[in-house]
Amino acid sequence: MMAAFLPLLTLFDQGLLRTASFVVPRRQRAEWRQEWQSELWHVRRTCAPADCACWPAEQQVMAFCLGAFQDAFCLRQQCMPMRLPRPAKQGSAAQCILALAAILFACDAAALFLPGVRAERSLMVGQVNPGLVMIQNAGYSDDTSPTIRPHQYRTWKTRRQQYFDGFAFYRVQPDSVNQESAPAGSSASWGVAHASANLFILLGLPLRFADQDRNPADGLPSVILSERLWTREFGANSHVAGTVVRVGNRIARIAGVAPNGLWRLPGKVDAWLLEPEPEATAGAGYVIAHLTPAGAAEMWTQCVHITAYGPEDSEDILLGVSIQDYRPNPWSLYLFALLLALLALPAITSVSLGESSVSPQNTSWPRRLTRWSFLCTKIALLLPIVYFASLDMAYAFNTPYSNAAAYIQLISTFGLCLFGLRWILRDQRQRCPVCLRLVEHPAQVGQASRTFLAWNGTEMMCMDGHTLLHVPGIATSWFGAQRWLYLDTSWDFLFAGTLGD
Amino acid sequence: MARESKPADAKLSHTAALILHAVDAGFIYGFSIMEMTGLPSGTVYPAMRRLERDELIRSHWERQSIADAEQRPPRKYYKLTPAGKITLEASRKRYPLLERLIPSEEAKSV
Numbered sequence: 026m027m028a029a030f031l032p033l034l035t036l037f038d039q040g041l042l043r044t045a046s047f048v049v050p051r052r053q054r055a056e057w058r059q060e061w062q063s064e065l066w067h068v069r070r071t072c073a074p075a076d077c078a079c080w081p082a083e084q085q086v087m088a089f090c091l092g093a094f095q096d097a098f099c100l101r102q103q104c105m106p107m108r109l110p111r112p113a114k115q116g117s118a119a120q121c122i123l124a125l126a127a128i129l130f131a132c133d134a135a136a137l138f139l140p141g142v143r144a145e146r147s148l149m150v151g152q153v154n155p156g157l158v159m160i161q162n163a164g165y166s167d168d169t170s171p172t173i174r175p176h177q178y179r180t181w182k183t184r185r186q187q188y189f190d191g192f193a194f195y196r197v198q199p200d201s202v203n204q205e206s207a208p209a210g211s212s213a214s215w216g217v218a219h220a221s222a223n224l225f226i227l228l229g230l231p232l233r234f235a236d237q238d239r240n241p242a243d244g245l246p247s248v249i250l251s252e253r254l255w256t257r258e259f260g261a262n263s264h265v266a267g268t269v270v271r272v273g274n275r276i277a278r279i280a281g282v283a284p285n286g287l288w289r290l291p292g293k294v295d296a297w298l299l300e301p302e303p304e305a306t307a308g309a310g311y312v313i314a315h316l317t318p319a320g321a322a323e324m325w326t327q328c329v330h331i332t333a334y335g336p337e338d339s340e341d342i343l344l345g346v347s348i349q350d351y352r353p354n355p356w357s358l359y360l361f362a363l364l365l366a367l368l369a370l371p372a373i374t375s376v377s378l379g380e381s382s383v384s385p386q387n388t389s390w391p392r393r394l395t396r397w398s399f400l401c402t403k404i405a406l407l408l409p410i411v412y413f414a415s416l417d418m419a420y421a422f423n424t425p426y427s428n429a430a431a432y433i434q435l436i437s438t439f440g441l442c443l444f445g446l447r448w449i450l451r452d453q454r455q456r457c458p459v460c461l462r463l464v465e466h467p468a469q470v471g472q473a474s475r476t477f478l479a480w481n482g483t484e485m486m487c488m489d490g491h492t493l494l495h496v497p498g499i500a501t502s503w504f505g506a507q508r509w510l511y512l513d514t515s516w517d518f519l520f521a522g523t524l525g526d
Numbered sequence: 527m528a529r530e531s532k533p534a535d536a537k538l539s540h541t542a543a544l545i546l547h548a549v550d551a552g553f554i555y556g557f558s559i560m561e562m563t564g565l566p567s568g569t570v571y572p573a574m575r576r577l578e579r580d581e582l583i584r585s586h587w588e589r590q591s592i593a594d595a596e597q598r599p600p601r602k603y604y605k606l607t608p609a610g611k612i613t614l615e616a617s618r619k620r621y622p623l624l625e626r627l628i629p630s631e632e633a634k635s636v
Binding site: 059060062063064066067068070071088089090091092093094095096098099100103 | 555556557560561566567568569570571572575576579598599600601602
């Protein structure tokens with residue numbers, strides 16, 4: 026029965042040897058394979074002399090072939106030490122900087138590929154014009170409900186204003202948006218902002234394809250598409266500007282595409298229909314106003330109370346909220362969390378660099394400059410790492426300007442800054458002042474119970490033979506902080522192997 | 527630097543010493559050493575690589591004509607170097623019982 030499988034088993038054994046041979050360095054592979062195949066031939070002759078296969082014999086042959094892998098790895102290891110980085114480079118300053126740079130690159134790359142983060146970063150360059158406020162009824166605590174009637178907007182716009190020199194109005198309602206040729210009502214409902222024509226000019230927000238708009242002066246209102254709508258309904262067509270579409274019952278011409286996350290004002294909007302004047306019978310909406318220098322001078326805080334007089338001398342008590350900081354800016358959040366982390370840092374680690382015991386004779390000013398430059402480089406790399414990593418975490422699964430994203434960014438920035446700076450300080454304290462290499466081989470010296478009779482703590486050594494670091498187990502009045510001991514030439518014999526390797 | 531030590535001073539593991547003894551006793555290819563020592567292939571061959579790297583043994587291929595005459599593939603044979611012999615003498619002092627494990631007379635009669 027087994028004899029029928031003999032060619033198959035032989036092929037299997039040959040396959041094992043061939044697979045193992047790929048582990049062997051190329052220049053030794055052919056000879057290695059020849060030796061093992063020769064040995065296999067003899068093994069098979071010995072274990073199954075009459076070519077009549079039996080299971081125990083095949084097990085022996087297979088066990089022999091599996092040993093080829095260990096042999097192959099052994100040969101590979103014999104060649105590896107030449108390729109491995111030299112031990113002298115391990116724990117070096119260059120290695121640390123390279124590792125941090127790699128992390129920074131990875132975080133930045135992740136930020137480029139995560140759609141949420143990309144949208145967020147694109148907004149950093151698309152800030153609204155300064156001096157803009159959103160006006161709403163002071164009686165409403167939040168902005169989820171629109172409170173300004175179109176006739177109020179028209180009144181403010183037509184009257185001469187001392188504190189405002191520009192107004193824009195919008196209100197959001199569900200509507201269908203599709204190509205003009207498509208039958209009405211055939212598409213899904215989108216959030217459409219019916220806005221005054223100057224909305225985007227007043228906000229100063231950049232639009233895509235706006236320069237391609239070839240309006241033939243046919244009197245059609247303009248429509249701005251959100252990137253989401255543009256992708257879904259228009260297949261991300263880059264020549265979309267100028268296309269005639271139907272928005273609800275209105276015919277309009279596409280004037281541009283608003284990038285994702287550009288809109289940070291109240292209301293979930295997928296398209297903006299820009300009309301010369303809002304319909305008088307339309308519902309309440311939102312008003313954006315631009316402050317004159319006199320109006321800006323009145324803005325002591327982010328909010329200002331406004332009293333508006335109606336046609337019959339009625340008074341409306343309104344609230345103007347600055348749009349500039351209407352939603353927390355990721356950069357402001359980052360700076361705030363960084364400040365908090367700096368304040369909290371002394372609570373979790375010593376801010377000393379442990380250099381009080383460094384003798385000026387042994388550390389020349391170029392060495393000290395190098396040491397400080399290394400510290401500054403680490404901090405300079407950590408800060409963007411924290412920024413990009415916190416953005417990655419906050420906006421990977423959240424929409425821009427959502428509260429959840431802001432909280433995640435705040436907490437992650439604080440945590441990463443705090444523990445990152447702690448690591449930087451601890452790392453700096455454990456680097457040889459001469460070569461900036463990490464001290465190694467910690468050895469516990471003394472007993473904790475003898476702290477007040479003798480010294481106890483940890484000793485670590487620079488592997489280049491420059492210094493010995495003593496770190497007390499318990500800080501005492503006579504040994505409160507770590508101390509460096511500079512090793513003179515009498516210690517060289519200890520490091521001869523390392524240095525010459 | 528460590529490899530520049532004198533061969534006689536080299537400290538062999540018990541397995542390496544056993545294999546060195548086997549080669550000296552006339553078990554001059556991998557499978558015969560496996561059979562004699564009872565060690566698996568995954569131990570014997572890597573150990574022989576290390577012994578060869580440390581220049582305690584040397585390998586050579588059997589002549590093709592001999593293998594053809596016996597209708598089998600040529601084998602790779604191993605032989606002790608002078609440094610290997612010195613190390614072997616040192617290891618005999620270190621592992622005196624090894625002599626009893628490897629019957630050299632039997633090997634010579636094969």
